[in-house]
Amino acid sequence: MNLERRPRRLRASAAMRSLVREHDVRVSSLVQPLFVADDRQPKGEISSMPGIARHSVEGAVAEARALHALGINAVMLFGIPDHKDAEASSAHDPHGVVQRTIRALKRDVPGLVVIADLCNCEYTDHGHCGILDERGDVDNDATLELLGRIALSYAEAGVDVVAPSDMMDGRIGYLRTILDASGYTAIALMSYAAKFASAFYGPFREAADSTPQFGDRRSYQMDPPNGREAVREAILDLEEGADIVMVKPALAYLDLVRAVREISDVPVACYNVSGEYAMVKAAARNGWIDEDRIVDEMLVSFVRAGADVIVTYFAKAFAERSRTKSPNA
Numbered sequence: 001m002n003l004e005r006r007p008r009r010l011r012a013s014a015a016m017r018s019l020v021r022e023h024d025v026r027v028s029s030l031v032q033p034l035f036v037a038d039d040r041q042p043k044g045e046i047s048s049m050p051g052i053a054r055h056s057v058e059g060a061v062a063e064a065r066a067l068h069a070l071g072i073n074a075v076m077l078f079g080i081p082d083h084k085d086a087e088a089s090s091a092h093d094p095h096g097v098v099q100r101t102i103r104a105l106k107r108d109v110p111g112l113v114v115i116a117d118l119c120n121c122e123y124t125d126h127g128h129c130g131i132l133d134e135r136g137d138v139d140n141d142a143t144l145e146l147l148g149r150i151a152l153s154y155a156e157a158g159v160d161v162v163a164p165s166d167m168m169d170g171r172i173g174y175l176r177t178i179l180d181a182s183g184y185t186a187i188a189l190m191s192y193a194a195k196f197a198s199a200f201y202g203p204f205r206e207a208a209d210s211t212p213q214f215g216d217r218r219s220y221q222m223d224p225p226n227g228r229e230a231v232r233e234a235i236l237d238l239e240e241g242a243d244i245v246m247v248k249p250a251l252a253y254l255d256l257v258r259a260v261r262e263i264s265d266v267p268v269a270c271y272n273v274s275g276e277y278a279m280v281k282a283a284a285r286n287g288w289i290d291e292d293r294i295v296d297e298m299l300v301s302f303v304r305a306g307a308d309v310i311v312t313y314f315a316k317a318f319a320e321r322s323r324t325k326s327p328n329a
């Protein structure tokens with residue numbers, strides 16, 4: 001027995017543990033997703049995501065103000081429109097729900113970074129992320145054109161960051177070109193570089209009313225077993241000019257957060273998705289787990305894996321807790 005090495009020495013007290021702690025979750029690195037519902041859409045709490053609501057534009061502004069006061073630097077917007085059609089035409093409406101929210105946020109909470117998710121699935125009547133071809137598959141290049149129009153409408157409204165989540169090939173380069181050609185060189189692109197076809201998105205589809213009406217998204221979102229392909233997707237997006245690359249979901253894909261971190265010279269984000277949130281909430285409501293400790297452990301695992309930016313529905317609750325927490329806890 002060799003007891004000359006005793007790692008327990010550094011775990012002896014709260015002060016000692018705090019002294020040698022390797023990673024911290026910074027409130028300033030968290031992004032809170034916000035759902036904004038158009039005039040005729042229901043507002044209020046989402047049943048599978050307790051504590052998360054669909055807001056009106058005014059409600060989203062009030063919530064963003066509260067988040068900013070807690071030290072949160074960024075929100076990510078998802079729209080729930082009144083009108084859906086096959087071409088997602090309300091997605092690039094200059095008076096669309098996201099465009100109105102961007103304008104209101106930039107006017108009323110000017111210090112906040114406003115990120116807008118860019119996809120079509122909330123705006124298409126078929127629920128897919130792009131324009132369909134005659135076989136019912138998403139037409140990559142026709143969808144790019146549509147994404148460009150939506151991105152420009154966000155840019156005109158004053159967005160800081162456009163975050164394409166559609167997983168079309170070539171969209172980062174396409175969007176960069178379109179934005180730059182219109183003078184929007186300062187708008188950053190946060191790419192959902194490795195987005196998997198995941199069952200963890202279930203509650204989001206209730207929240208955003210975006211369930212595909214037929215089929216699934218496996219012809220454009222990634223196959224969960226593929227790690228090398230995730231790195232390849234990230235490299236392509238970096239080459240095309242992504243300013244931030246994201247891995248989504250987070251918990252079951254931490255190896256890929258690390259792998260992307262290692263090849264990326266830009267910030268890496270991860271998205272702690274709706275299903276990850278709902279599982280914690282459901283188990284905590286049953287008294288099966290300690291929610292706060294689980295959340296702390298999850299969030300620090302993202303940092304340890306290499307995430308610089310964490311998109312999480314727990315952002316507000318974590319920030320509220322950080323205000324009151326003793327630093328030696």
Ligand SMILES: [Zn+2]
Nearest residue numbers: 119120121129
């Ligand atoms: Zn989509």
